[in-house]
Amino acid sequence: xxxxxxxxxxxxxxxxxxxxxxxxxxxxxxxxxxxxxxxxxxxxxxxxxxxxxxxxxxxxxxxxxxxxxxxxxxxxxxxxxxxxxxxxxxxxxxxxxxxxxxxxxxxxxxxxxxxxxxxxxxxxxxxxxxxxxxxxxxxxxxxxxxxxxxxxxxxxxxxxxxxxxxxxxxxxxxxxxxxxxxxxxxx
Numbered sequence: 001x002x003x004x005x006x007x008x009x010x011x012x013x014x015x016x017x018x019x020x021x022x023x024x025x026x027x028x029x030x031x032x033x034x035x036x037x038x039x040x041x042x043x044x045x046x047x048x049x050x051x052x053x054x055x056x057x058x059x060x061x062x063x064x065x066x067x068x069x070x071x072x073x074x075x076x077x078x079x080x081x082x083x084x085x086x087x088x089x090x091x092x093x094x095x096x097x098x099x100x101x102x103x104x105x106x107x108x109x110x111x112x113x114x115x116x117x118x119x120x121x122x123x124x125x126x127x128x129x130x131x132x133x134x135x136x137x138x139x140x141x142x143x144x145x146x147x148x149x150x151x152x153x154x155x156x157x158x159x160x161x162x163x164x165x166x167x168x169x170x171x172x173x174x175x176x177x178x179x180x181x182x183x184x185x186x187x
Contacts, residue, residue, distance in 0.1 A: 002071045003078040005036065010063045010082030015090075019118030021051070021058025025125030028062050038070045045132050053173065059083055130155065150183045 009031040017024030025048060032039045039047065047069070051061035060083055067079030101107055131137070133151040158176045161167060 003074055006067055006070060006075050006079040007082035009036065010066075010079045011086055013059065013063070014083040015086040017059060017121075018114060019121060021060075021062070022125050023118050023121035024059040024062070026121060026128065028059070028066065029125075029128065032066050032070075038066060041132060041137070043069065045129060048129065049177075053170075150187060151180065154179050154183070 013024055013027045013031060017027050028048075029041075029044055033041055033044050047062060047065045048058075051058045051065060054061045060080055063079040063083035064076045067074075067076035069075075071078070098107065133155060134147055136148055154176050157179075158172050162169065162172055
């Protein structure tokens, strides 16, 4: 039963996550944490971090890791298959339609209309992870005074380095992770 739930949940995610892995994060959070309770918010944040650092598509990595955490290797296979299945069907159908009707201005308008929704979903996922890191919970607290200062400083430093120095983002992620381990284990 759990394998079917994993397959169907990630099939929904695969079906409705237009815009890639970052756009899927809020949907994965809703299914894995809120609807089914397979993960805590902290486990979800850990899985998202690992999924971003692991080579491959973030949504598929997340599906695999949630599946392993929930039901072992069979769970990973079920969740990954569920995540990939709708994309395969949709891409085949869209490729056929685009090839056949690519000259229509309506098709170009539809693609332009999807961009703001994708940006909003990515921003929502990023905002959720920032709130979890800085406040230690998934929503903004009523009292904004209880900030975890070290994660907030690491986030701000990383943001400034990325903005003004333009290094490899993976190096900044690794440095931020190392700083987090160092400072949070000491303090």
